[in-house]
Amino acid sequence: MLYLKINEPNSFNLKPSFFMKSQEIRAQFLDFFKEKAHTIVPSAPMVTKDDPTLLFVNSGMAPFKEFFLGNGKPKSNRLTDSQKCLRVSGKHNDLEEVGYDTYHHTLFEMLGNWSFGDYFKKEAISWAWELLTEVYKIDKDILYVSVFEGSDDADKLPLDQEAYDLWKELIPEDQIVTGNKKDNFWEMGEQGPCGPCSEIHVDLRSEEEKAKTPGIDLVNMDHPHVVEIWNLVFMQYNRKANGSLENLPHKHIDTGMGFERLCMALQGVKSNYDTDVFQPIINRIEKITDATYGANEQQDIAIRVIADHVRAVAFSIADGQLPSNTGAGYVIRRILRRAVRYGFTFLNKKDPFIYQLVAVLSEQMGAAFPEISGQKQLIENVIREEEKSFLRALDQGLILLDKIIETADSKEISGDKVFELYDTFGFPVDLTALILSEKGFTLDEKGFKDELQKQKNRSKAASEMSTEDWTILVKEATEEFIGYDTLSADVKLTRYRKVVSKKEGEIFQLVFDATPFYPEGGGQVGDKGSFVDPQGNLIAILDTKKENNVIIHFTKKLPKKVNDTFKAIVNEKLREQTACNHTATHLLHEALREVLGVHVAQKGSAVNANSLRFDFSHFSKVTAEELSTVEAYVNAKIALKLPLEESRNVSMEKAIEDGAMALFGEKYGDTVRAIKFGNSIELCGGTHVKNTGDIWHFKIRSEGAVAAGIRRIEAITNEAVKGFYDDNNRTLFQIKELLNNAKAPVKAVQKLQDENTALQKQVEQLLRDKAKNLSGEIKNQLQEINGVQFLAIKVDLDANGIKTLAFDMGKTHQNLFLVFATAPSSEKAMLTCYISKELVNERGYDAGKVVRELGKFIHGGGGGQNFFATAGGKNPGGIPQALENAKEYLS
RNA sequence: GGGGAUGUAGCUCAGUUGGCUAGAGCGCUUGACUGGCAGUCAAGAGGUCGUGGGUUCGAGUCCCAUCUUCUCCA
Numbered sequence: 001m002l003y004l005k006i007n008e009p010n011s012f013n014l015k016p017s018f019f020m021k022s023q024e025i026r027a028q029f030l031d032f033f034k035e036k037a038h039t040i041v042p043s044a045p046m047v048t049k050d051d052p053t054l055l056f057v058n059s060g061m062a063p064f065k066e067f068f069l070g071n072g073k074p075k076s077n078r079l080t081d082s083q084k085c086l087r088v089s090g091k092h093n094d095l096e097e098v099g100y101d102t103y104h105h106t107l108f109e110m111l112g113n114w115s116f117g118d119y120f121k122k123e124a125i126s127w128a129w130e131l132l133t134e135v136y137k138i139d140k141d142i143l144y145v146s147v148f149e150g151s152d153d154a155d156k157l158p159l160d161q162e163a164y165d166l167w168k169e170l171i172p173e174d175q176i177v178t179g180n181k182k183d184n185f186w187e188m189g190e191q192g193p194c195g196p197c198s199e200i201h202v203d204l205r206s207e208e209e210k211a212k213t214p215g216i217d218l219v220n221m222d223h224p225h226v227v228e229i230w231n232l233v234f235m236q237y238n239r240k241a242n243g244s245l246e247n248l249p250h251k252h253i254d255t256g257m258g259f260e261r262l263c264m265a266l267q268g269v270k271s272n273y274d275t276d277v278f279q280p281i282i283n284r285i286e287k288i289t290d291a292t293y294g295a296n297e298q299q300d301i302a303i304r305v306i307a308d309h310v311r312a313v314a315f316s317i318a319d320g321q322l323p324s325n326t327g328a329g330y331v332i333r334r335i336l337r338r339a340v341r342y343g344f345t346f347l348n349k350k351d352p353f354i355y356q357l358v359a360v361l362s363e364q365m366g367a368a369f370p371e372i373s374g375q376k377q378l379i380e381n382v383i384r385e386e387e388k389s390f391l392r393a394l395d396q397g398l399i400l401l402d403k404i405i406e407t408a409d410s411k412e413i414s415g416d417k418v419f420e421l422y423d424t425f426g427f428p429v430d431l432t433a434l435i436l437s438e439k440g441f442t443l444d445e446k447g448f449k450d451e452l453q454k455q456k457n458r459s460k461a462a463s464e465m466s467t468e469d470w471t472i473l474v475k476e477a478t479e480e481f482i483g484y485d486t487l488s489a490d491v492k493l494t495r496y497r498k499v500v501s502k503k504e505g506e507i508f509q510l511v512f513d514a515t516p517f518y519p520e521g522g523g524q525v526g527d528k529g530s531f532v533d534p535q536g537n538l539i540a541i542l543d544t545k546k547e548n549n550v551i552i553h554f555t556k557k558l559p560k561k562v563n564d565t566f567k568a569i570v571n572e573k574l575r576e577q578t579a580c581n582h583t584a585t586h587l588l589h590e591a592l593r594e595v596l597g598v599h600v601a602q603k604g605s606a607v608n609a610n611s612l613r614f615d616f617s618h619f620s621k622v623t624a625e626e627l628s629t630v631e632a633y634v635n636a637k638i639a640l641k642l643p644l645e646e647s648r649n650v651s652m653e654k655a656i657e658d659g660a661m662a663l664f665g666e667k668y669g670d671t672v673r674a675i676k677f678g679n680s681i682e683l684c685g686g687t688h689v690k691n692t693g694d695i696w697h698f699k700i701r702s703e704g705a706v707a708a709g710i711r712r713i714e715a716i717t718n719e720a721v722k723g724f725y726d727d728n729n730r731t732l733f734q735i736k737e738l739l740n741n742a743k744a745p746v747k748a749v750q751k752l753q754d755e756n757t758a759l760q761k762q763v764e765q766l767l768r769d770k771a772k773n774l775s776g777e778i779k780n781q782l783q784e785i786n787g788v789q790f791l792a793i794k795v796d797l798d799a800n801g802i803k804t805l806a807f808d809m810g811k812t813h814q815n816l817f818l819v820f821a822t823a824p825s826s827e828k829a830m831l832t833c834y835i836s837k838e839l840v841n842e843r844g845y846d847a848g849k850v851v852r853e854l855g856k857f858i859h860g861g862g863g864g865q866n867f868f869a870t871a872g873g874k875n876p877g878g879i880p881q882a883l884e885n886a887k888e889y890l891s
Numbered sequence: 892g893g894g895g896a897u898g899u900a901g902c903u904c905a906g907u908u909g910g911c912u913a914g915a916g917c918g919c920u921u922g923a924c925u926g927g928c929a930g931u932c933a934a935g936a937g938g939u940c941g942u943g944g945g946u947u948c949g950a951g952u953c954c955c956a957u958c959u960u961c962u963c964c965a
Contacts, residue, residue, distance in 0.1 A: 325961080326892085326965095327892095330963090330965095389961090393962080422962090422963070423894080423895060423963045424897095424962060424963075425963095426961075454894095455893090455895090455964050455965095456964060456965075457964095458893060458964075459893050459965040460893090461893080463892055463965055503892070803912055804912070828948095829948095830948070848910085851948080855948075861947095862948040862949075863909095863910070863948080864948090865910055865911060869948095869949095871949095
């Protein structure tokens, strides 16, 4: 049940007599556009798969980028959806600001309606108006709209007169404003489709406030209660790499309405956090932490931060993006840690608690987003473990910070110390600053920022690259993937471009009209191979990747004549081995579900020609027995020689009906490819063997944890297994040979080990005895000179023995001055000097100096402490001389 | 992808410019005291110092390579 604190007197500006639940608001939006002939599609996963410029879906249009770029066509020209978006960095949002206001978020839903070359401004504007004023019944007087005013920069764009005229029909002109490029011209990135936009703003202030300042003056002024709720983008241009604009052949509509803000407007509250989207979570936080939302500004910020961040983290994990230390996973980790930090500092929570909020989220959003409720347990586990590990890091950091404070020589702690704490140990700066100020210290902020900037520059320099415009050879070309059926084909180049990076140097990216090359995807590496021109010149294809639905081939150079017909040839060997590994992952997946249980779900995989890696959800270590059962299960499937049954272009529904595993984190597509080997059915775009018998054999190499609740298995197949066994065989053979072809090598080795330990002990004992005997003999040879027990002698002991001898004598005798010499071989000599400590202290003797100087006689050098030192040299012949001269040091 | 840190006894760690015969606490084993437990005392076991090279008379310590884990940046 949803719960909103309407009747509580202390709650925050809540006094609506009725409100529409957020779930209804979402449903009404989708229904409205469905009636306008739009197809409703589910939200794409937030983690992007084939877009190198983007880690996360950051706007409603991101999943449809390929359509706007013309790299593919949607099944329907009109779509509508509610898209999960994540904004954590870049121009759109800064993570560090979320929580301080009431209307910015990391994760939010974007309601959108889409036209791909279909309707344009007229429909987009009138439908938006109809939905807001007639369906949602928002008072027309509190709505304002903006249109693009044009620009007199290099683009020389005109006022968007068309939009202005359309609005004029619907709304009084004094509620229309014009806006500049920053507010009213939308660009996808530095390159690509773009166009003017028209925003709809809503004024939610009280009557008194409205009387004081007209709403129109507050549009786009960052006022918390005069906010943009809907942006209608009219895509009509394409921005080229050189910065110039060209008209798009097909015009598109891209709209995005912030769901949480819409809920705020419709539920009559003044903050997104007061809507029923956030209230249940906030209530739960209050219960767990004993804090009251609305009572204390700092605690309110902390509560908002946590309420916001838990959503972002939970949805990411649900979409398959686990916290990690690189890339998208790192962003998720940072978000979660920020939430922990605020809980730690302002709500005094020193134990994991954020994971407990997942239950609320699941209950509230599970219906619209089944990926949350379906993986609740996993999400909780992952978050709890992350919380724990960060709290550990904080503990460690606090200790380090104490040390820094103790050893500080001024009241200002230097920037590089604080930076080290942050950079190496992950201790947040703001916490450092807080603790320092509590103890009467300050920190050198400038020094810290300088260090941070240096680090950023380093990273940037390492990943710097420039991308040129595509050179188009064939306009409106399509590209067909034919690699499931053939490994070589005659192809034409349709476009190419040059990319320069520090790491790789100059690389060319080529697109063909058809290609047998499989692009990296679904965990499988891209194909390698080559293409040949009619004259027989060969160019290697180093890698194949997919970008916004285009298959790109990477080469080091361009062909001489780009318009030739080429023969593209995939490296067959690599492809075969890769296929073995890929099919094996399917069989492994099936085996794991069979052996461990159906809770096992794929959480990632990496398949290349050498090996395979498979990550899956499972709560405990897989035992050795389970592993061997799994291995045997897979090998049994291989032995059955199951044929590949492939169905292309089946509908998702049909595939799932047939028993294919439904995977969370898959992007919506109209049709899928189903791969069946016996009982294993998976939706998969990868390449597979024709028959499981081709795999020959499957061998697990390792099992381990990658995150809380996620295990990883690494395995090999086919040739790699052969290599593995060959290596093992060779080693075993060699071992046996060394053991005189013992029949039971394991026992033999064990026996050797036991004997070895016993012998070692014996040797030690014997050496001790020898030393003791020697010391007995030697005692008699001690000369008393000037109150010193002196001896310089050659002994037959190794370095350790001499050491033992010297220290043993040291225990029973006083005032010793010993010099021992030994010659381990005809080319090596060693001197050792031991002087009782009392002599060192009273007379200033220095054993180091003694051996250094006597070392000259044996052509060597040495040193040590002042009471014990050693020297080595190459001339045993000098030993007598060295011993004779030892007396010199007694003076 | 780039930078920093880390790896020493079963666990948590110390080990200062290379050289005080690799240490501490907890845990473990045995024994003693106490009617038993807790506890105290005594003795003891336990270490390829991540791995592989190198420099040096001498490397846990310095250099190179490699792996693990943590962390920051992109």
